[in-house]
Amino acid sequence: xxxxxxxxxxxxxxxxxxxxxxxxxxxxxxxxxxxxxxxxxxxxxxxxxxxxxxxxxxxxxxxxxxxxxxxxxxxxxxxxxxxxxxxxxxxxxxxxxxxxxxxxxxxxxxxxxxxxxxxxxxxxxxxxxxxxxxxxxxxxxxxxxxxxxxxxxxxxxxxxxxxxxxxxxxxxxxxxxxxxxxxxxxxxxxxxxxxxxxxxxxxxxxxxxxxxxxxxxxxxxxxxxxxxxxxxxxxxxxxxxxxxxxxxxxxxxxxxxxxxxxxxxxxxxxxxxxxxxxxxxxxxxxxxxxxxxxxxxxxxxxxxxxxxxxxxxxxxxxxxxxxxxxxxxxxxxxxxxxxxxxxxxxxxxxxxxxxxxxxxxxxxxxxxxxxxxxxxxxxxxxxxxxxxxxxxxxxxxxxxxxxxx
Numbered sequence: 428x429x430x431x432x433x434x435x436x437x438x439x440x441x442x443x444x445x446x447x448x449x450x451x452x453x454x455x456x457x458x459x460x461x462x463x464x465x466x467x468x469x470x471x472x473x474x475x476x477x478x479x480x481x482x483x484x485x486x487x488x489x490x491x492x493x494x495x496x497x498x499x500x501x502x503x504x505x506x507x508x509x510x511x512x513x514x515x516x517x518x519x520x521x522x523x524x525x526x527x528x529x530x531x532x533x534x535x536x537x538x539x540x541x542x543x544x545x546x547x548x549x550x551x552x553x554x555x556x557x558x559x560x561x562x563x564x565x566x567x568x569x570x571x572x573x574x575x576x577x578x579x580x581x582x583x584x585x586x587x588x589x590x591x592x593x594x595x596x597x598x599x600x601x602x603x604x605x606x607x608x609x610x611x612x613x614x615x616x617x618x619x620x621x622x623x624x625x626x627x628x629x630x631x632x633x634x635x636x637x638x639x640x641x642x643x644x645x646x647x648x649x650x651x652x653x654x655x656x657x658x659x660x661x662x663x664x665x666x667x668x669x670x671x672x673x674x675x676x677x678x679x680x681x682x683x684x685x686x687x688x689x690x691x692x693x694x695x696x697x698x699x700x701x702x703x704x705x706x707x708x709x710x711x712x713x714x715x716x717x718x719x720x721x722x723x724x725x726x727x728x729x730x731x732x733x734x735x736x737x738x739x740x741x742x743x744x745x746x747x748x749x750x751x752x753x754x755x756x757x758x759x760x761x762x763x764x765x766x767x768x769x770x771x772x773x774x775x776x777x778x779x780x781x782x783x784x785x786x787x788x789x790x791x792x793x794x795x796x797x798x799x800x801x802x803x804x805x806x807x808x809x810x811x812x813x814x815x816x817x818x819x820x821x822x823x824x825x826x827x828x829x830x831x832x
Contacts, residue, residue: 432750439757442730446764453771459624462684463595469579470586475505478578478642479561483551485513487569488522490690494569495526499533503578506532511555513538513547519569534558545658548638552663553654564648566641571597573640573687581642584681588627591647591676592668594636595683596623599776600690605698605792607782610691611773612789613702613796616720617709621665626680634672635680638664639689647676661708661809682775699792703799704809714804721797728790731761 428436480498484491491510498508510523512535520535527533536558538551545553556564563582567573585593599614601607621635641664651674657666672678692698710716738754741747747754766783773780803809 428748428750428753436750436753436757439730439734439754439761442727443757443761443764445727446761446768450764450768450771453768456622456624457682457771457775460627460682462682463580463584463686464684465574465576465580465686467576467580467686468583468587469576470503470582475503475582476562477505477507477560478503478563478565478582479559480506480508480565480567481511481552481556481559482508482567482569483511483513483548484515484519484523484569485547486515486517486519488515488518489693490570491519491522492526493572494567495523495533497572497574498567499526499530500575501573501578502575503582506578507559507561508533509555509558510535511538511551512536513551514540546661546663549654549658549660549663553658556648556653562645564641564643564645566638566643568639568689570691571639571687571689572600574685577640577687580686581640581681585642585679588679589677590679592636592641592643592671592678593681594641594664594668594679595639595681595687596637596776597639597683597687597689598685598778600688601777601780602690603693604782605695606690606692607777607780608785608789609695609698609702609792611776611780612769612786612793613698613706614776615772616793616797617706619720620710621680623680623682626668626678629677632672634665634668634678636664636668636678637680638662639691640687641667643667643671644676647671647674650674650676661704665709684778695792699796699799700810702793702796703803706797707800707803707809710800712804714801717797717801717804721794721801724790724794728765728787729794731758731765732787734758735762 482494482498495508495510510533512520512523523535527535536555538554541547541550552566565578581593581595599610601610621633625631625633626635651667651670654663654667656670657663660666668678692701706717706720710720734754735758738751738758741751742755765786769786770783773783
């Protein structure tokens with residue numbers, strides 16, 4: 428074996444050694460906090476506070492009916508529900524009005540415009556959250572399905588931790604092949620930057636919330652300026668959590684199991700576009716940070732795929748000797764260790780997933796998602812839900828945005 432071959436094997440061994448470390452760290456992190464479940468403690472107050480569920484809906488006919496049925500079925504006695512139909516062109520408004528006709532707690536309002544200086548969701552929530560009367564505001568997406576115990580469990584969780592904002596990581600409902608393959612890996616790219624242990628540490632500056640379901644007190648929401656304070660964000664949830672924690676209000680993020688689920692995207696195209704937008708804004712629209720995220724899987728994951736193929740190719744030619752056999756053996760160990768880590772990753776978001784072995788394919792898709800997010804940094808263009816945005820909308824004059832709102 429030549430000195431160059433020995434050096435290559437040593438470098439590759441160093442890459443492989445990161446995986447048992449990751450397995451131990453992930454095992455520790457996941458085992459540190461017990462997930463919230465339907466059996467977790469529930470709020471038992473004699474006079475439970477009024478909670479206002481606010482559901483923004485734009486072309487959500489595929490998911491809105493199930494979402495509203497689940498919200499109405501909450502095992503909680505003091506709840507009102509505000510549905511905001513945001514210029515939908517499908518049956519969203521019809522579904523919302525049907526629920527309102529069936530349940531006096533439900534109100535439907537229409538949003539007919541998007542003024543300059545705002546992203547769509549931030550404007551909808553800013554404009555219509557004033558209709559909510561609750562001490563707690565529950566912002567949730569129309570693709571979320573909370574179990575009946577969700578609200579009493581979350582309120583008790585917030586009370587126990589004296590949190591003014593509480594959010595969750597729901598289980599993902601993945602019904603297609605691409606959802607099963609890509610969703611867990613895209614999610615872990617995000618959560619590497621927002622570890623729950625740091626988010627839940629009142630002394631740590633890291634803040635995160637998941638807009639699929641956010642409970643926030645009216646006091647904290649008004650104190651930070653509501654969604655107007657994050658009007659230019661494409662991930663307004665993280666921005667809102669940063670504002671709330673930045674003003675000294677405690678926030679909490681919980682992992683859940685059997686308590687709430689969400690189907691984020693239904694196709695590969697939606698997955699790529701949606702996660703590109705999320706990672707672009709969540710990582711501060713920074714090409715440097717996004718590039719580092721891209722280099723991680725290239726160096727520590729794709730290197731194993733390349734080495735395995737290279738070893739097989741060399742052996743197929745009848746050359747390479749001990750070096751090729753070392754490469755083959757090390758690449759197989761590399762893949763086994765990666766599988767063990769990704770088994771944990773997939774089980775968190777998609778319990779009992781049968782698609783863990785497809786992680787090499789998922790790696791390549793997340794690479795493409797990150798490349799698109801990096802490209803957004805240079806083009807300054809973001810398209811989502813039929814609306815095209817200039818990523819520099821924050822430069823819109825405050826006076827103009829206020830007048831339009």
